[in-house]
Amino acid sequence: MAIQVPNSETATQPTKREQREAYLKSLLSTAQANVPDTLAFADLRAKAEAIVNEHTFPSNRDEDWRFTDLSPMLAVPFQAAESPAEIDMGALGPVQMPEAIARIVLVNGQYNATLSDVDKLPTGVVVGSLASLKDGALGETLTARLATSNGGHEVFTALNTAGFQDAAVVYVPRNQVVEQPIQVVYLSVARGEPIIASPRCLVIAESGSAVTVVEDFFGAHDRDHCNNSVTEVWADDNAQVTHVRLQREGAGTFHIGKTAITQGRDSRYTMIPVTLGARLSRHNLEVYQNGPQTDTNLYGLTAIAQSQLADTHSLIAMNHPHGTADQLHKAIIDDSAHAVFNGRVWVPRDAQLTNASQLNRNLLLSGKARVDTKPELDIVADNVKCAHGATVSQLDANEVFYLQSRGIDAEAAQRLLIYGFAMDVVDRIPIPSLKQLLTDTVTQRSS
Amino acid sequence: MINENSEVILSVRDLHATVDGTEILKGVNLEVKAGEIHAIMGLNGSGKSTFSKVLAGHPDYEMTGGEIKFKGADIAELEPHERATAGIFLAFQYPLEIPGVSNRDFLRVAFNAHRKSQGEEEMDVFDFDDLIEEKLDVVKMDAAFLDRSVNEGFSGGEKKRNEILQMALLEPTLSILDETDSGLDIDALKTVAGGVNQLANPGNAVVMITHYQRLLNYIVPDYVHVMADGRIITTGGKELAERLESEGYEDIMAEHKAEVAV
Numbered sequence: 001m002a003i004q005v006p007n008s009e010t011a012t013q014p015t016k017r018e019q020r021e022a023y024l025k026s027l028l029s030t031a032q033a034n035v036p037d038t039l040a041f042a043d044l045r046a047k048a049e050a051i052v053n054e055h056t057f058p059s060n061r062d063e064d065w066r067f068t069d070l071s072p073m074l075a076v077p078f079q080a081a082e083s084p085a086e087i088d089m090g091a092l093g094p095v096q097m098p099e100a101i102a103r104i105v106l107v108n109g110q111y112n113a114t115l116s117d118v119d120k121l122p123t124g125v126v127v128g129s130l131a132s133l134k135d136g137a138l139g140e141t142l143t144a145r146l147a148t149s150n151g152g153h154e155v156f157t158a159l160n161t162a163g164f165q166d167a168a169v170v171y172v173p174r175n176q177v178v179e180q181p182i183q184v185v186y187l188s189v190a191r192g193e194p195i196i197a198s199p200r201c202l203v204i205a206e207s208g209s210a211v212t213v214v215e216d217f218f219g220a221h222d223r224d225h226c227n228n229s230v231t232e233v234w235a236d237d238n239a240q241v242t243h244v245r246l247q248r249e250g251a252g253t254f255h256i257g258k259t260a261i262t263q264g265r266d267s268r269y270t271m272i273p274v275t276l277g278a279r280l281s282r283h284n285l286e287v288y289q290n291g292p293q294t295d296t297n298l299y300g301l302t303a304i305a306q307s308q309l310a311d312t313h314s315l316i317a318m319n320h321p322h323g324t325a326d327q328l329h330k331a332i333i334d335d336s337a338h339a340v341f342n343g344r345v346w347v348p349r350d351a352q353l354t355n356a357s358q359l360n361r362n363l364l365l366s367g368k369a370r371v372d373t374k375p376e377l378d379i380v381a382d383n384v385k386c387a388h389g390a391t392v393s394q395l396d397a398n399e400v401f402y403l404q405s406r407g408i409d410a411e412a413a414q415r416l417l418i419y420g421f422a423m424d425v426v427d428r429i430p431i432p433s434l435k436q437l438l439t440d441t442v443t444q445r446s447s
Numbered sequence: 448m449i450n451e452n453s454e455v456i457l458s459v460r461d462l463h464a465t466v467d468g469t470e471i472l473k474g475v476n477l478e479v480k481a482g483e484i485h486a487i488m489g490l491n492g493s494g495k496s497t498f499s500k501v502l503a504g505h506p507d508y509e510m511t512g513g514e515i516k517f518k519g520a521d522i523a524e525l526e527p528h529e530r531a532t533a534g535i536f537l538a539f540q541y542p543l544e545i546p547g548v549s550n551r552d553f554l555r556v557a558f559n560a561h562r563k564s565q566g567e568e569e570m571d572v573f574d575f576d577d578l579i580e581e582k583l584d585v586v587k588m589d590a591a592f593l594d595r596s597v598n599e600g601f602s603g604g605e606k607k608r609n610e611i612l613q614m615a616l617l618e619p620t621l622s623i624l625d626e627t628d629s630g631l632d633i634d635a636l637k638t639v640a641g642g643v644n645q646l647a648n649p650g651n652a653v654v655m656i657t658h659y660q661r662l663l664n665y666i667v668p669d670y671v672h673v674m675a676d677g678r679i680i681t682t683g684g685k686e687l688a689e690r691l692e693s694e695g696y697e698d699i700m701a702e703h704k705a706e707v708a709v
Binding site: 417 | 505531
């Protein structure tokens with residue numbers, strides 16, 4: 001089918017493209033402005049810079065960004081992140097997690113020692129900043145892995161690699177089991193000008209180890225802000241990693257986050273990504289099974305309202321035999337909010353006898369709410385089990401009436417139904433305080 | 448149990464109601480007193496289920512005429528949850544499944560909504576667990592049912608027993624059982640009927656809606672009403688149901704057609 005493009009648009013397009021190219025260049029130089037000398041990583045940074053320079057700032061014409069319009073960012077002149085000199089413990093109030101054995105805090109992408117608490121860890125387990133660890137005993141281990149995950153060619157990932165100012169490090173040595181969760185907090189703090197921060201995190205769970213990591217992206221302000229984060233997770237052979245990712249950024253924040261997980265053979269990785277905040281958020285979630293019989297579980301929940309946009313793009317690359325992947329992603333969408341889900345499962349020829357299932361379920365609470373969902377199964381192997389599905393529904397008036405007829409008022413009935421929708425994700429969070437927080441947050445949204 | 452002096456619980460006069468603009472109820476009259484058990488019988492489409500939903504306040508059904516009084520008060524303007532906390536209970540023909548909400552939580556929230564409406568404090572989780580364990584006996588349900596999602600994956604019989612469990616817990620003044628017997632095997636029917644008989648007392652009333660006479664062998668009604676074309680066309684005792692069972696609806700409907708047409 002021939003598509004006619006009006007002349008005027010053809011004429012203006014180069015200008016827009018140039019504008020986006022210039023904007024990306026300015027983002028790059030801004031992001032790089034405050035890279036500390038101690039974290040020069042000249043080769044790494046130069047390579048990343050070159051990748052960024054091969055790209056233009058994405059538009060809706062890029063398949064990967066079809067439903068998520070980044071153009072509002074173009075209007076914001078972001079400045080480089082500088083951490084405010086003083087920040088008191090009060091800022092941490094809402095993110096305190098009593099179950100945590102350690103907490104590392106990055107403020108606008110920079111390590112904050114005052115707010116962090118990393119002294120009670122079992123022998124050999126290390127939680128700290130990359131800047132302070134890279135010249136120590138762990139230095140080689142960390143730099144050997146830093147920015148080596150697959151998917152580093154994606155433009156925002158490269159932008160982060162070119163400009164991150166420090167990184168949170170969670171290191172669990174071979175066969176060490178950490179019973180209590182380790183918390184990584186990314187605090188966004190507003191300054192005079194809107195800023196772009198490049199928070200980074202490196203999690204290494206060595207062979208046979210077990211750990212639970214909770215990442216919390218938190219911003220209490222509603223100013224223009226951009227967080228372009230990258231988290232690399234290594235679950236080595238037979239390691240077990242449980243990972244909660246909580247995104248509750250401020251209402252003016254553009255949040256672009258990458259989580260890249262590399263799994264060794266026989267490893268088990270479970271992630272519960274929860275998206276509540278930000279004006280516009282994009283989570284690029286990529287799992288690479290790098291050995292046979294790896295087990296991947298992704299149980300996501302998005303709950304958004306007003307004019308929020310939340311986009312989850314996931315990839316599970318099942319590169320070896322006997323792997324399993326179980327993915328459930330649920331979204332509760334109110335007002336004129338917009339959720340996007342793109343879930344790719346890649347099963348190449350080598351990935352025989354694998355078992356993958358993917359389900360995306362969406363609950364629309366308003367006539368103006370919108371969802372775009374796109375499961376993508378690429379299967380080359382011929383002896384596998386793969387199932388996928390997507391549903392979009394509204395609250396069922398008959399279910400509401402059923403609850404009302406038992407004495408529960410309409411509003412409470414709706415809350416109970418939303419709670420029921422969210423619970424099979426929330427229930428998988430192994431941390432009671434967090435589970436309670438999410439139950440409260442999700443059910444309060446329905447008024 | 449008929450006692451002329453007991454309180455009138457439900458008084459329905461010339462009730463008219465529509466669904467999507469179509470009139471389904473065309474002047475229903477019914478009076479139910481404390482201690483009584485009523486059966487409303489009729490063919491599919493006669494308006495029985497509509498009647499039950501109008502009483503419970505379903506938003507899809509619009510009351511267009513007449514009055515409904517519950518214990519002397521007009522309830523036409525009350526929300527469904529207000530009717531429920533006032534003491535009206537509808538056991539659903541097709542109980543809904545509520546995935547993700549445990550039966551225990553659902554029952555506790557419903558029970559506490561009733562307590563709150565009476566100005567009482569909510570019951571805590573532990574006291575409630577003791578209470579609900581007791582109530583399980585009424586319908587011979589296993590405690591494992593409490594931790595499953597509401598009605599999800601329940602068999603037909605389990606769903607209906609769950610309805611009666613809710614009735615046992617909420618202790619309504621007026622219970623409307625909408626085809627609670629349909630689709631039940633004989634053992635499940637006996638259990639459900641046994642539960643209802645156990646809960647019926649001189650202070651409350653039961654209205655059973657059914658098109659099978661079989662139920663009435665297990666729950667013996669004081670009155671049997673026959674509904675056709677949106678009206679109650681005749682009322683009798685248990686023997687009316689037996690006649691319906693042996694002769695079918697046609698003769699009875701023909702006998703009363705003249706009256707209805709007036």
